[in-house]
Amino acid sequence: MPRLAVSSSSATSLSLLSRPSSSRLPALARGYAAPPSQNPHLVVPADSRTDVLRGVLYPRDAYSPSSASPSGAHHPAHLDRLRAVLPSEEAHETIERAWRLFQREKRARRTISLEAKFKAMEEACDELEKMTRSATEGGEGKAPRYLYDRAMARARQTTTEGAKGKKATAESRWLEARIEGLVPREAWVPTETRGKGWKYDWTRPQ
Amino acid sequence: MSFNPRVLARSAGSASRSARRHASSSSSSSSSSAGPQVTASLLLSRPPLLTPSAHPLESAYYAHSSSVRSALSNPAPTQFYFKPGSLPLRRFQRSQHQHELETFGPRLAGSAPDVGDVPGEAPVEEVARDHWVKEDSERGEKSLERWPEEEVYCLVKDGKRWSFPSTTVEKGEGLDEATFFLRSHILAGEPSIPQTAGWSGHAWLSAKEVEEKLRAQGDEKVWEAVKGMFGVAEGDVQA
Numbered sequence: 001m002p003r004l005a006v007s008s009s010s011a012t013s014l015s016l017l018s019r020p021s022s023s024r025l026p027a028l029a030r031g032y033a034a035p036p037s038q039n040p041h042l043v044v045p046a047d048s049r050t051d052v053l054r055g056v057l058y059p060r061d062a063y064s065p066s067s068a069s070p071s072g073a074h075h076p077a078h079l080d081r082l083r084a085v086l087p088s089e090e091a092h093e094t095i096e097r098a099w100r101l102f103q104r105e106k107r108a109r110r111t112i113s114l115e116a117k118f119k120a121m122e123e124a125c126d127e128l129e130k131m132t133r134s135a136t137e138g139g140e141g142k143a144p145r146y147l148y149d150r151a152m153a154r155a156r157q158t159t160t161e162g163a164k165g166k167k168a169t170a171e172s173r174w175l176e177a178r179i180e181g182l183v184p185r186e187a188w189v190p191t192e193t194r195g196k197g198w199k200y201d202w203t204r205p206q
Numbered sequence: 207m208s209f210n211p212r213v214l215a216r217s218a219g220s221a222s223r224s225a226r227r228h229a230s231s232s233s234s235s236s237s238s239s240a241g242p243q244v245t246a247s248l249l250l251s252r253p254p255l256l257t258p259s260a261h262p263l264e265s266a267y268y269a270h271s272s273s274v275r276s277a278l279s280n281p282a283p284t285q286f287y288f289k290p291g292s293l294p295l296r297r298f299q300r301s302q303h304q305h306e307l308e309t310f311g312p313r314l315a316g317s318a319p320d321v322g323d324v325p326g327e328a329p330v331e332e333v334a335r336d337h338w339v340k341e342d343s344e345r346g347e348k349s350l351e352r353w354p355e356e357e358v359y360c361l362v363k364d365g366k367r368w369s370f371p372s373t374t375v376e377k378g379e380g381l382d383e384a385t386f387f388l389r390s391h392i393l394a395g396e397p398s399i400p401q402t403a404g405w406s407g408h409a410w411l412s413a414k415e416v417e418e419k420l421r422a423q424g425d426e427k428v429w430e431a432v433k434g435m436f437g438v439a440e441g442d443v444q445a
Contacts, residue, residue: 052285052286053286055283055285056283056285056286073280073281074278074280075277075279075280075281077314078277078278080310080314081276081277081309081310081314082274082277082278084277084309084310084311084314085270085273085274085277085309085310086274095267095270098263098267099263099267102261102263102264112437112439113437113438113439114437115439116433116434116437116438116439116440117434117435117436117437119434120434120435121435123434124386124387127384128386131244131384142244143244147244151386184393186393186394187253187391187393188253188255188393190253190254190255190256190257190355191255191256191257192256192257192335193256193333193335194255194256194337194338194354195333197338197341197342197351198338198342198350198351198394199394199395200350200395200396201395202394202395203395
């Protein structure tokens, strides 16, 4: 016969699910005061809430102390439920292998795509380097060297470095207020859903 | 050789440039004595807005994995999370039973819990993932909501010909023409083409659409040279 006291939480937790709503457990009892004989610093409050918590963390009918479950408890029909979801070991292995294969193919496609992009970039830089190297140094000398130098250095949007006072343009002021190389604050991370549409009438704040 | 970069008109867009350029050297077979031309083209793209949709296999696997997890999980400690006899507890018991019924079948789920009268919850308004695409559909190819899960690129129209916006617009042939690409991202706003540029329109196209357009107007060589930037490797067939 399950006790109605809250301390035997684990015994009553499962029976609660099938209990009609009219039955009630006693209200949570909280006890703070220490008896005069005891040291108040060493008293653990007789709190039914703590008992409930203890019952949740360390269930009475724990499956085993060294089980994989953190509190050692399982659903009473956990093996049947598992069998309902995974009919056989082969089924489980097939599902896992299919998933890993899918992931591997996805990763391979992504890697190939990324390598193609990098290769295009590398070839472009090599081409520019060759074009801008003078004929005396073995290049083609078709374009001035500063093109390559500027391309290899971190690109700046304005050439007016540190333009102040009268020379400060809107663009240079905009750049001054921001840390170079930092991801711009208008950038975003793709999300599941969007609350707002694209802002077509955005203008740079002055 | 003087290289005069003309400022590309982009009035209301915010962009952060990367220092990388790509070369697409289209070697024409002419033997004219014109000097070498270096062209700078812009690859302006809008990064994807939404996370990619789940593949059917992914959805199936996640559902299966959740079922296994709930089969092995501890029984929910309702006495800790809910007050006895409360409405949230009754809603939870009902939804638990529903979930067990769907996952494990009627035999293992058992009989439905006697929860009495449970008032309905407030309905959650769900917005479809393509809501903004549909809202903005009247802009057609100029819409920046197109292909929210993909990166879309800007192409400009010169008469009837679609191309990447570039500074040196050469009409005649050139020996050893090389086009270098600047990558740029649009973060807000819209590009506006001034009168001086000479382009009649623009469009935001996904990588596949860019390929289709270039092939349709006979620019297969341009596509072959440029496809690396879009992540299409040699010998790859774009899906």
